[in-house]
Amino acid sequence: MRGPARLFSPITDHVSLITVMSFAERMLKIDRRIIFLVIGLCTLLPLLYPVGLPIKISSEVRGVYDHIESLPEGATLVLSLDFDPASKPELYPQAIALLRHAFKKNLRVIALTLWVSGTGMAEQIVTQVAKELGKETGKDYTFLGWSPGGQAVIINMGQDLYSAFPSDYSGKPTKGLPVLEGVRNLKDITYLVSLGAGRPGVEEWYVFGKDKYKFEMGGGCTGVMAPGLYPLLRSGQINGLIGGLRGAAEYESLIDQKGKAVAGMDAQSATHVAIIVLVIICNLFYFSMRQQKSVGQG
């Protein structure tokens, strides 16, 4: 047989099918370290050689941005940094971007954390951005530190902020701080954003804070948590949500100060494409093997 006729020979077809199938079997049993290497390269190369893919701003991130943008100078923003170093890659850029925005708008920032393991990092973030924008502690902002109790702290702040935090992180008494002028409890604040990596976090601030003391609230969270917080967003219980590194990149774009999050977006897109391709290939190989088995049985 010659030419096209040979190509359609049933015996050759069967042999080539078997060859392809054994290849599929080999690929499905591939050493997982090769996949790690592929993902590693897909992450590393765009970080070394950025492409600058466009970033589309989502309505949920814009919700937080627009609300802060609408606040008058001197309004009080409470920023609760409820995460620890384990979630730093996602929430650190969010915190930096939010603080830059708040300080540029000359808002009075009251920062705190409900996570004991994140205290040092939270203080470092607030101090770093304040220093960058020439803000003075006690006058333009304060870092209250950590207080034990999680949800109990929120309730306590709702009744009396000074009883929940008698002193700030540096040990200075909170009573009499110019930044807290006119603020007795959570009812007196203008806006609150909780950047949460778990519990206590956004949900606790809503349940024990906003729902009880009626202030406006937005949230930021890790990617893992975002799907669970969308119902709160849709129902208007929170007015915006910054989800994961992607959300941080959107916020950085909105304030026009691109940082670590925007730099990571190319790598994020590349790894997502790699994972999608791997999922498709694995499915193709899986179905090829199933076909092989049915041919073998036939």
Next chain:
Amino acid sequence: MDATVFGAWVATGLTLLIFSFLYKDTPLFKFAEHLYVGVSIGYTIVKTYDTVIMHLIVKPIVENGEFALLIPVAIGMLMLTRYVPKAAWMSRYAFAFIVGMGSGLAIPRTISSFILKQVEDTIRPLLSMAGPDGLTFSMNLLNPASNLNAIIILLGVSSVLFYFFFSIEHSGVGKAVARTGIMFLMIAFGAAFGYTVMARMSLLIGRLTDLIEFSDASYGRPTLWLVVVTIGVLVVLSRRAQREPPQES
């Protein structure tokens, strides 16, 4: 050595030790893992002691004479009686206080926030009033408040609830509804998994960003030096493992 440079070397070294797990479970990974657990616990204990014992208890009592604080301290101390078998019953009062107070605070607020508010949001009008002219139906899938999304949510909630309703057999029409519920569940799991993948990749991006930053000469290029050292140690460990006879099970 400057603290920042020293920090860069420590961070790079520990990142690479943890990454060595991608090759296989090695003593390097175990060392970094144990160090992480130890440092986290140590940090938490120190911060808790400083904030709770010193700033919230000792200072207010000694400096301001706030002796009422001794009541919560006493309740807290009752917890420690768990370690004395004969007095362990006393800890129940502390637990009863915590459970009672916690439930009292949490139950009404959770019902209000997660059940009533969410039910209210689920039961939305399927048609909207559009001025004096009449009713409209918005088809925009991207708008969470559109009528089409209200119908999708209603279908999703009803079918998923039906799927978890086991008192009647899922056959006939019931089977179709339950299957629809499964489809909605699968979409939800897919979305959650997608976000999880994104989050994990973000963590990897975070570490690699730091490794790239620490390959700079101003830090003494810890990334380059420590990559070489880590790979060298892995090679030595691998060769040693090959020479050792396999252990009998």
